[in-house]
Amino acid sequence: MTQTQRIGTTRQARQVSRRGFLATTGGLIGAAAFGPTALARATTATRLGAGTYFPWVQVGKGIHAAIDLSSGGNVMVATGTSAAVMVDTKFPAFAAALKREAESFGSTVTHVINTHHHADHTGGNGVLKGEVDVLMAHNKAASRIEGQLARYVGAARGGPRQIDPERDSFETVLEEAQVAVEQSEGWTAKDFVPDALITSEREELTVDNIDLVLYHFGPAHTDNDVIVHAVEANVLHTGDLCFNGLHPFFDSTAGVTCRGWSDVLGEVIELCDNDTVVVPGHGDITDRDGLKTQQQYMDQLWEHVAAEVAKGTAKADVEAMSWSFMDGLGFEQIRSRAIGVVYDEVTAAADG
Ligand SMILES: [Zn+2]
Numbered sequence: 001m002t003q004t005q006r007i008g009t010t011r012q013a014r015q016v017s018r019r020g021f022l023a024t025t026g027g028l029i030g031a032a033a034f035g036p037t038a039l040a041r042a043t044t045a046t047r048l049g050a051g052t053y054f055p056w057v058q059v060g061k062g063i064h065a066a067i068d069l070s071s072g073g074n075v076m077v078a079t080g081t082s083a084a085v086m087v088d089t090k091f092p093a094f095a096a097a098l099k100r101e102a103e104s105f106g107s108t109v110t111h112v113i114n115t116h117h118h119a120d121h122t123g124g125n126g127v128l129k130g131e132v133d134v135l136m137a138h139n140k141a142a143s144r145i146e147g148q149l150a151r152y153v154g155a156a157r158g159g160p161r162q163i164d165p166e167r168d169s170f171e172t173v174l175e176e177a178q179v180a181v182e183q184s185e186g187w188t189a190k191d192f193v194p195d196a197l198i199t200s201e202r203e204e205l206t207v208d209n210i211d212l213v214l215y216h217f218g219p220a221h222t223d224n225d226v227i228v229h230a231v232e233a234n235v236l237h238t239g240d241l242c243f244n245g246l247h248p249f250f251d252s253t254a255g256v257t258c259r260g261w262s263d264v265l266g267e268v269i270e271l272c273d274n275d276t277v278v279v280p281g282h283g284d285i286t287d288r289d290g291l292k293t294q295q296q297y298m299d300q301l302w303e304h305v306a307a308e309v310a311k312g313t314a315k316a317d318v319e320a321m322s323w324s325f326m327d328g329l330g331f332e333q334i335r336s337r338a339i340g341v342v343y344d345e346v347t348a349a350a351d352g
Pocket of ligand 1 (some may be wrong): 082221
């Protein structure tokens with residue numbers, strides 16, 4: 001397909017996409033969610049027909065994503081001729097629905113990849129283990145996942161209350177969430193742990209006719225971040241390396257590093273061209289510019305906090321601050337946590 005043909009097709013897709021979103025998601029993903037820059041690049045996004053619980057969009061050839069703030073991290077599915085690969089599993093209550101809806105694109109989900117250990121990306125592992133052939137994550141995610149059983153069980157028990165009665169397929173998804181509650185009584189930590197571990201910076205994974213490249217560029221959001229690149233479709237799932245339009249979550253227990261996060265984003269930006277579609281961990285579909293914006297957040301956060309540390313400003317006072325690059329972002333409740341964690345990182349760097 002030539003570049004010209006592709007642009008012609010995607011312009012049409014963009015118009016369908018925008019109308020489709022506004023008509024079917026009831027403001028769940030509002031008009032403002034797709035800024036002009038993201039729209040200009042992530043133009044292959046097309047809302048699928050009504051009937052699914054999740055607002056699935058097609059983000060590339062054979063690639064779909066469930067872009068949904070309310071149910072955990074964004075999920076991506078790559079569908080081949082006879083198998084499909086799912087990236088991330090949200091919370092336990094949603095996993096059966098995710099698999100069922102993902103398989104409506106044509107193939108059975110055989111492989112699951114976790115972008116990192118956080119429970120909003122791995123909570124469905126316990127439901128899917130045994131249902132899929134392979135569960136993959138980074139080497140360093142395994143012990144962290146194994147330590148989260150209580151969190152998974154708690155999330156499963158609270159699951160039925162999380163199912164949105166306003167959405168399509170509500171009753172089916174509610175039943176599936178209730179099954180997860182029953183299953184949770186028998187779960188052990190091992191039920192969530194991946195059985196295939198990613199140990200190098202770059203690994204190729206071929207499943208059926210799906211070619212993926214998995215990257216781990218070192219500590220950033222956690223010590224076990226994995227980026228999934230669907231090369232032919234030119235789509236990247238970045239996991240929580242990107243919070244699009246949102247304050248990023250800083251987890252000091254998981255090896256987060258602001259400097260590392262910026263560096264790793266630099267590596268991920270290098271994987272992109274003008275047409276790359278980026279599925280972020282949270283927030284709407286974006287592109288290379290969205291990754292640059294996230295990198296600028298990290299760089300400016302570091303600069304501002306370092307300036308305050310140099311002046312001797314107390315941590316609590318810095319945590320209460322906000323700067324213009326933070327204006328208008330969602331997840332305001334985790335803003336001061338980000339500042340506090342970076343304060344500690346700046347202080348440690350100065351001491352070291
Ligand atoms: Zn996370």
